[in-house]
Amino acid sequence: MFIVLFFQIIPFQSFPSEGRRYLFGFLNDFLQFWLKYMLLQLITLSRSKMKKLILVGAMLALQAFTPRPLEAPIPLCQTSEHDMxxxxxxxxxxxxxxxxxxxxxxxxxxxxxxxxxxxxxxxxxxxxxxxxxxxxxxxxxxxxxxxxxxxxxxxxxxxxxxxxxxxxxxxxxxxxxxxxxxxxxxxxxxxxxxxxxxxxxxxxxxxxxxxxxxxxxxxxxxxxxxxxxxxxxxxxxxxxxxxxxxxxxxxxxxxxxxxxxxxxxxxxxxxxxxxxxxxxxxxxxxxxxxxxxxxxxxxxxxxxxxxxxxxxxxxxxxxxxxxxxxxxx
Structure with a gap:
C-alpha cells in the first residue's frame, strides 16, 4: 500500500530525469522480490487465498503505474504569437x-x-x-x-x-x-x-x-x-x-x-x-x-x-x- 499512496501524492512525471533512473531501479528490484514472493505463496496457499493475493498484487501494480497527464511547463518568459x-x-x-x-x-x-x-x-x-x-x-x-x-x-x-x-x-x-x-x-x-x-x-x-x-x-x-x-x-x-x-x-x-x-x-x-x-x-x-x-x-x-x-x-x-x-x- 505504501507504493500506491506514494504515487497518489507525488506523480511519477514530477521526478527529475536522474531521480527517475534510481526510482526505476528500486521498483525493478521490488517487483522482482514481489513476484518471487507470490510464486512461493502459490505453492503453499489455498486456491481462494491465491486468488486474493493475485488480485491485490494486480491492483497495486495498476495504481502505481497509471499514467498521469503531464502538467504544462511554466514558461521562463511570456511571448505572444503574431497574426500570421x-x-x-x-x-x-x-x-x-x-x-x-x-x-x-x-x-x-x-x-x-x-x-x-x-x-x-x-x-x-x-x-x-x-x-x-x-x-x-x-x-x-x-x-x-x-x-x-x-x-x-x-x-x-x-x-x-x-x-x-x-x-x-x-x-x-x-x-x-x-x-x-x-x-x-x-x-x-x-x-x-x-x-x-x-x-x-x-x-x-x-x-x-x-x-x-x-x-x-x-x-x-x-x-x-x-x-x-x-x-x-x-x-x-x-x-x-x-x-x-x-x-x-x-x-x-x-x-x-x-x-x-x-x-x-x-x-x-x-x-x-x-x-x-x-x-x-x-x-x-x-x-x-x-x-x-x-x-x-x-x-x-x-x-x-x-x-x-x-x-x-x-x-x-x-x-x-x-x-x-x-x-x-
Whole structure:
C-alpha cells in the first residue's frame, strides 16, 4: 500500500530525469522480490487465498503505474504569437508557397546593425540616399526572410523613388528559409515582441524627423501595416502586398496614413473575404484604404516564385510606386 499512496501524492512525471533512473531501479528490484514472493505463496496457499493475493498484487501494480497527464511547463518568459504565426504552422498555407528559385543579388547597399528596445541588436540591408534626405522607405521581407530577392526589391524602389533612404529590416535575425517548411517554422517561432522591437529599432534608426513609408509582401505585408501603426505621426505611406490585415478596429483608428492594399483573388491564404473584412474595419475606424485586386495567386509579385505573374506584378508595382512617390514627395 505504501507504493500506491506514494504515487497518489507525488506523480511519477514530477521526478527529475536522474531521480527517475534510481526510482526505476528500486521498483525493478521490488517487483522482482514481489513476484518471487507470490510464486512461493502459490505453492503453499489455498486456491481462494491465491486468488486474493493475485488480485491485490494486480491492483497495486495498476495504481502505481497509471499514467498521469503531464502538467504544462511554466514558461521562463511570456511571448505572444503574431497574426500570421498560426498560418506558418498550417500545411495548407505552406503549400501556397513553392520553394523560391535561386537568385543572387550583387548591387548597391550594405548590412548594418542598430539597437532595439529589447536590448538585442538587429540588422538590416541599407541603401543610403545619395543626397541627405529625411525620407525613408522601410522594406519588409516575405516569410522566407531577408534574402537576395528582397534586397533586389529594395534596390528597385531606391532607384525609382530617388533621394530616399531604403532600409530592409531583417525580421528573423539572420535566419532565411529556403523551403516552405523552414519558412513556416521560422515565422511561427519569431515572437511578436521581437518583431515589434525590430520595427521600433528601425524607426528610431531613421530618426525623429524622418518621414517614413513602408512596403512589404506576405508576412511583410502584415508587418508594413504594423509598422505604420508604430510610426505614429511620422507615417507617410503604407503599401501591403497580400499580408494579413490588422483586425482590431481600435488599433486601426490610430493610423495616421491611408493604406494601399494589393491582393490576389486566387489567394487561399489571404482570401478576398479577408480583404473585404479589412475594408469594412478600415471604414469603421474612419480610415482610408485603396484595394487593388488581381486575378493572381498568393506571392504573385515575387519573380523567384514559380507562380509569379509578370503582368499583375508590373501593374501592382506601378500603383505602389506612384503611391509612394506621392507620399514621399
Amino acid at each position: 504565426a498560426m498560418l506558418g504552422a498550417d500545411p495548407a498555407f505552406q503549400n501556397l508557397h513553392e520553394a523560391p528559385l535561386p537568385y543572387h543579388y550583387a548591387g548597391k547597399g550594405e548590412m548594418i546593425t542598430f539597437p532595439t528596445p529589447d536590448g538585442k541588436p538587429a540588422s538590416a540591408f541599407f541603401i543610403k540616399s545619395a543626397k541627405k534626405s529625411d525620407k525613408w522607405l522601410l522594406v519588409y521581407q516575405e516569410w522566407w526572410g531577408l534574402n537576395d530577392h528582397i534586397k533586389k526589391e529594395a534596390e528597385t524602389f531606391y532607384n525609382d523613388l530617388g533621394n530616399v533612404n531604403v532600409l530592409a529590416l531583417d525580421m528573423y535575425d539572420g535566419q532565411v528559409g529556403t523551403t516552405p517548411q523552414e519558412a513556416g517554422k521560422i515565422m511561427q517561432s519569431t515572437p511578436k515582441e521581437r518583431l515589434e522591437a525590430i520595427m521600433k529599432g528601425g524607426i528610431a534608426y531613421a530618426g525623429e524627423k524622418a518621414k517614413i513609408a513602408s512596403v512589404g509582401w506576405c508576412f511583410g505585408g502584415m508587418l508594413s501595416l504594423q509598422s505604420a501603426l508604430l510610426e505614429g505621426k511620422q507615417a507617410a505611406g503604407c503599401v501591403m502586398y497580400y499580408g494579413r490585415p490588422e483586425q482590431d478596429v481600435e488599433k486601426l483608428k490610430t493610423l495616421n496614413v491611408d493604406v494601399l492594399g494589393i491582393f490576389g483573388s486566387q489567394d487561399q491564404g489571404i482570401p478576398p473575404a479577408t480583404v473585404a473584412k479589412f475594408e469594412e474595419n478600415m471604414k469603421a475606424a474612419g480610415k482610408q484604404v485603396t484595394i487593388k485586386m488581381y486575378d493572381a495567386a498568393h506571392g504573385f509579385a515575387n519573380p523567384s516564385n514559380p507562380k509569379h505573374d509578370p503582368t499583375a506584378t508590373a501593374d501592382a508595382y506601378k500603383n505602389a510606386l506612384g503611391y509612394l512617390k506621392k507620399k514621399l514627395s
